[in-house]
Amino acid sequence: MEKPLKVDVVSKTRVVVRAENSGPSANGLEGGCYHRVAHTSSSTGTKMIFGLFIPSTYTCNLNAASIPALFWLSGLTCDDTNFPIKAGSKAFEAAEKHGIAVVMSDTSPRHDDEIPNVDSYDLGIGAGFYVDASASPYNQHYKMYAYITKELPGVLKQLNIGSKKSISGHSMGGHGALTIALREGPSVWSSVSAFAPICNPTDCPWGIKAFTNYFGSTEAGTEHDAVCLLNKKGASIFDDILIDQGTSDQFLKEQLKPETLVQVAKKVGQKVTLNMREEFDHSYHFIGAFIDSHIDFHAKFLTS
Amino acid sequence: MEKPLKVDVVSKTRVVVRAENSGPSANGLEGGCYHRVAHTSSSTGTKMIFGLFIPSTYTCNLNAASIPALFWLSGLTCDDTNFPIKAGSKAFEAAEKHGIAVVMSDTSPRHDDEIPNVDSYDLGIGAGFYVDASASPYNQHYKMYAYITKELPGVLKQLNIGSKKSISGHSMGGHGALTIALREGPSVWSSVSAFAPICNPTDCPWGIKAFTNYFGSTEAGTEHDAVCLLNKKGASIFDDILIDQGTSDQFLKEQLKPETLVQVAKKVGQKVTLNMREEFDHSYHFIGAFIDSHIDFHAKFLTS
Numbered sequence: 001m002e003k004p005l006k007v008d009v010v011s012k013t014r015v016v017v018r019a020e021n022s023g024p025s026a027n028g029l030e031g032g033c034y035h036r037v038a039h040t041s042s043s044t045g046t047k048m049i050f051g052l053f054i055p056s057t058y059t060c061n062l063n064a065a066s067i068p069a070l071f072w073l074s075g076l077t078c079d080d081t082n083f084p085i086k087a088g089s090k091a092f093e094a095a096e097k098h099g100i101a102v103v104m105s106d107t108s109p110r111h112d113d114e115i116p117n118v119d120s121y122d123l124g125i126g127a128g129f130y131v132d133a134s135a136s137p138y139n140q141h142y143k144m145y146a147y148i149t150k151e152l153p154g155v156l157k158q159l160n161i162g163s164k165k166s167i168s169g170h171s172m173g174g175h176g177a178l179t180i181a182l183r184e185g186p187s188v189w190s191s192v193s194a195f196a197p198i199c200n201p202t203d204c205p206w207g208i209k210a211f212t213n214y215f216g217s218t219e220a221g222t223e224h225d226a227v228c229l230l231n232k233k234g235a236s237i238f239d240d241i242l243i244d245q246g247t248s249d250q251f252l253k254e255q256l257k258p259e260t261l262v263q264v265a266k267k268v269g270q271k272v273t274l275n276m277r278e279e280f281d282h283s284y285h286f287i288g289a290f291i292d293s294h295i296d297f298h299a300k301f302l303t304s
Numbered sequence: 305m306e307k308p309l310k311v312d313v314v315s316k317t318r319v320v321v322r323a324e325n326s327g328p329s330a331n332g333l334e335g336g337c338y339h340r341v342a343h344t345s346s347s348t349g350t351k352m353i354f355g356l357f358i359p360s361t362y363t364c365n366l367n368a369a370s371i372p373a374l375f376w377l378s379g380l381t382c383d384d385t386n387f388p389i390k391a392g393s394k395a396f397e398a399a400e401k402h403g404i405a406v407v408m409s410d411t412s413p414r415h416d417d418e419i420p421n422v423d424s425y426d427l428g429i430g431a432g433f434y435v436d437a438s439a440s441p442y443n444q445h446y447k448m449y450a451y452i453t454k455e456l457p458g459v460l461k462q463l464n465i466g467s468k469k470s471i472s473g474h475s476m477g478g479h480g481a482l483t484i485a486l487r488e489g490p491s492v493w494s495s496v497s498a499f500a501p502i503c504n505p506t507d508c509p510w511g512i513k514a515f516t517n518y519f520g521s522t523e524a525g526t527e528h529d530a531v532c533l534l535n536k537k538g539a540s541i542f543d544d545i546l547i548d549q550g551t552s553d554q555f556l557k558e559q560l561k562p563e564t565l566v567q568v569a570k571k572v573g574q575k576v577t578l579n580m581r582e583e584f585d586h587s588y589h590f591i592g593a594f595i596d597s598h599i600d601f602h603a604k605f606l607t608s
Contacts, residue, residue, distance in 0.1 A: 014552070014583040015593055034589060089592025090393040248318065279318040285338060288393025289319055 006158060008038045010049065015088065016096045019056035029159060031058030034084055034092065039155055043147040044109035045140065050152065051080045051104030053088075054161070055096045066163035068190075068302035069101040069156060070295065071148065073169030073176040076206070077126045080106045083170075086284035087291050094295035100302055101161045105148060107172065109141040116141070122206050123213055129201075130176030131224050133214035142214060145224075149180055149188075166298040170195040170287055171251070172206070178226035178241070178261075186238055191301035193242035193294045195287050196249055199261035200227040206255050227257075227264050236270045242297045243272060244290045246280030310462060312342045314353065319392065320400045323360035333463060335362030338388050338396065343459055347451040348413035349444065354456065355384045355408030357392075358465070359400045370467035372494075372606035373405040373460060374599065375452065377473030377480040380510070381430045384410045387474075390588035391595050398596040402603035405465045409452060411476065413445040420445070426510050427517055433505075434480030435528050437518035446518060449528075453484055453492075470602040474499040474591055475555070476510070482530035482545070482565075490542055495605035497546035497598045499591050500553055503565040504531040510559050531564050540574045546601050547576060548594045550584030 009028040012035045022031035029035060034053045041048040058067060072083050072091075083091070083104050095102045108128030109115050116137040117124040124138075133142035156162040167189050169177040174197025181192035201207020202218050202225045211221030222228040230237075245258050252258075258274055265272040280286040313332040316339045326335035333339060338357045345352040362371060376387050376395075387395070387408050399406045412432030413419050420441040421428040428442075437446035460466040471493050473481040478501025485496035505511020506522050506529045515525030526532040534541075549562050556562075562578055569576040584590040 013585055013587055013589045014550075014581075015589045017593075018582055085588070086389055087393055088589060089391055089595070090397070093394070093593075246318075277318075278322055281317055283317055284389070285317045285319045285392060289321075289397075291393070 006039060007155060009035050010038045011036045015053065015092045016056050022056050022058060027159060029054055029058075032056030032096070034088060036080065041109075041147060041151060043143040043151045046109040046115065047111040048106055048109070048147065049080050049111070050106060051084045051102075052161075053084070053092050053095055053102040055099045055101065057099050058101075066157070066160045067099065067101050068164040068166075069103050069162045070095065070298050070302070071152075071165060071167045072102060072104045073130060073148070073167070073173030074104070074107050075169070075171030075173045076107070077121050078107050078173075079110065079126065080104050082284070087288045090288055091291045091295065094292040098295065098299035098303055100295065100299060103152065103156060103161070105152060108144060112141075123209055127172065127210065129172060129210040129214060129224070130180065131210070131214055134220070135214060135216040138214050145180070148176065149184060164190045164302045166191040166302055168193040168195070168294055168298065169197070171256075171282065172198055174198065174243075175201055175207075175226065179224045179229060182226060182229040182233065182237060183223075191298050192238060193297055195244050195290070195294075196246060196251070196256055196282055197226070197243060197258070198256055200257045201225050202228060203260070204255045204257065227260050230261070230268055230270055231264045234268050236268065239271065241265070241270065241272045242294060244275045244277055244286075244294070246277045246282065246286050248279045249282040251282055310343060311459060313339050314342045315340045319357065319396045320360050326360050326362060331463060333358055333362075336360030336400070338392060340384065345413070345451060345455060347447040347455045350413040350419065351415040352410055352413070352451065353384050353415070354410060355388045355406075356465075357388070357396050357399055357406040359403045359405065361403050362405075370461070370464045371403065371405050372468040372470075373407050373466040374399065374602050374606070375456075375469060375471045376406060376408045377434060377452070377471070377477030378408070378411050379473070379475030379477045380411070381425050382411050382477075383414065383430065384408050386588070391592045394592055395595045395599065398599035402599065402607055404599065404603060404606055407456065407460060407465070409456060412448060416445075427513055431476065431514065433476060433514040433518060433528070434484065435514070435518055438524070439518060439520040442518050448480075449484070452480065453488060468494045468606045470495040470606050472497040472499070472598055472602065473501070475560075475586065476502055478502065478547075479505055479511075479530065483528045483533060486530060486533040486537065486541060487527075495602050496542060497601055499548050499594070499598075500550060500555070500560055500586055501530065501547060501562070502560055504561045505529050506532060507564070508559045508561065531568050534565070534572055534574055535568045538572050540572065543575065545569070545574065545576045546598060548579045548581055548590075548598070550581045550586065550590050552583045553586045555586055
């Protein structure tokens, strides 16, 4: 019996060659395609759109085995489309090779004139910081933690996607990936990686601004700070945490601070593989250069 | 003795890992980086900016051997940045593998308020059609044929790039690649390929509009129409012409017409490898899916 359709495929584009056994499913999804999928979110109270790549081996049979998925979280100013447009060609090729779906979330609520916003690239729309805001005026809609950790996995489960889940992201999205994985642990997220993540947001301008506005204080942000979380756990959580960081990244010293994460990881015994990439900057060209190695990394955990 | 600097590197981003022997040259170029390069164009009478990827093995020694280059021509509405942003991650990886530079041209003059333009996506700025306009008001600045075939190779020669040259492009840029290669022949362009090219512009709305405005008549466009040029040559010009075309391309039947090119190629004995890609559309996702196979194709001619 078919499960009820609860999503709307707003666009679908073939991105890898179709497999012989692949065809449209009842919900319009298709293996080998990149989709934009819309649904009404109970977390944010708005329409949300996420990107979804399904490998061509997806049978589109809802009774078949669920496929593993990598969740990608983008950085400040991005919506669901930046990653697939700018890093999709290499990412989809790598995901196809391993038979992994890629789920590309938005970074905040939007698509609704009533969402509180400010004229700022690092707060409000495009800057949800992957937390559930508790302070007015953001506390009604800015619930990206609940959205990523509870609602979106539930939507994907209905689509038979996410038998296992891993998580990665860039900058603010790298912060989201690290903190979500550290909070929920390896029973929920098989592996975690990040590109140029904000490692210690309670000690950098972006994080202080976000936590002050979303929670009312920086201190409340310690529960969403990778350095603080790892220090509090006091033990190794994952086999390895993979991080790539460009040495010419303009935000490295003031905002990102990977060395602080490496220090606390060493103290508590958590393995972190930090690749300092000489002369790479904070752009999607940096992500594009190494995204295949991150997908290879996650595949070891997702397909074993 | 250093050659005089005649270009301005307006931005430089590392996109592949630096080779040990790579470093900045006197002109600011660096192997393993994607650059935007500005110069004053005598063809268009404006500033022109082109994208330039140099493989990491580039020695940055102006006395060393020149490296081969693939020229990429983009389609309607694009400037020099669309291809590197949307297809760069796979294209640069493939070019790095083969030690080939990638030159990404603009599609028309711009960067000057005096350039004639119309409120239309398929004429004027972003739509130069790779011809030298002869009709007013376009005949002063719209000289993209001279720019691509004479001026840009000269600029690159000064940078020690383009020992051999191949050419490819998408849609209007595929038309540009095919017509430039057929007009100038294999002694100038080692190989030619295209994604979803406008094959017979004198017989489609985009081409008729462009030729009528740039030349004053459609008939004058036969000298810039791949089907007409191949028919006139009446013989095989290249070992092979590689074309990829999506079957779900919304412009396939009305604007692109690859089957007309294949027919005339068969008549005159020119080999054309036309890959009809099931369910792919006209987007950069389509280019991203197959750009590595095109660069592999050109490498056979550029590095032999």
